[in-house]
């Protein structure tokens with residue numbers, strides 16, 4: 001059945017460019033499927049704009065990433081406008097985006113996480129809040145924006161007051177050595193686990209979005225029991241946060257003490273990338289679900305919070 005679909009993309013978060021790429025890929029797929037598509041670069045007048053769209057959309061495809069698009073804000077507007085939308089609802093989005101909150105929920109359901117503390121600017125400028133090595137991340141940005149690894153041998157004072165890149169508080173987390181694993185979840189099913197091997201450094205913004213900067217190993221070459229465990233943990237995390245539609249869990253696999261190693265959950269992305277380089281489409285394709293089929297499933301699952 002042909003649907004009237006509004007695709008939300010862009011916005012003004014740190015992940016604007018990624019979102020424009022996701023949006024473009026989704027628009028192309030939806031048009032190829034025969035749907036009638038309106039692409040919207042989201043500004044602060046989005047509520048008025050959606051209200052005035054004619055014909056009224058049957059579905060909103062949310063291709064936004066980051067603040068306002070992934071944190072429950074846009075989901076709240078769409079709930080109020082009674083426009084069914086793809087991906088998670090308001091609460092799950094807000095919880096997943098706020099890493100300290102998400103980690104509390106993971107811990108409650110027995111998902112292994114790395115020890116962390118939330119500290120203010122002054123505390124981090126004054127000294128190490130945790131033994132090194134540790135990772136500093138903004139509580140609520142994605143795409144590795146602002147993620148900084150402080151190694152044992154780094155400068156004594158890794159941060160300067162003048163060039164402080166964060167808000168008033170940050171999350172400081174124990175560094176988990178080992179490998180980078182990501183798992184795609186589609187509804188009530190974990191599709192599979194993929195290993196990302198950055199050619200150099202860690203999986204930062206450049207390595208994530210530049211072709212050829214990281215190798216993708218699908219399926220992830222893990223011992224079978226751990227492969228299954230990574231999938232179980234990702235689905236459990238998706239369900240514990242109350243996610244809908246598609247999500248993607250980022251994990252570390254620490255095999256530095258030998259196999260079997262330990263899996264550690266870093267985060268759940270409720271609005272994972274939908275570009276041609278993106279991980280969820282790659283994992284889905286490996287499961288025999290081509291990109292257009294994935295997109296069609298996503299709009300079929302679209303809804304507002306009950």
Ligand SMILES: Nc1ncnc2c1ncn2[C@@H]1O[C@H](COP(=O)(O)OP(=O)(O)O)[C@@H](O)[C@H]1O
Pocket residue numbers: 114135137141142143144145147173174175176177180202203204250252266267
């Ligand atoms: N505790 C950690 N130990 C080791 N590496 C980490 C840790 N936390 C984050 N990283 C690295 O930083 C990347 C981004 O961190 P993540 O928590 O997934 O935040 P986001 O993707 O939202 O920026 C991870 O994919 C991983 O490579």
Ligand SMILES: [Mg+2]
Pocket residue numbers: 143144250266267
């Ligand atoms: Mg991540």
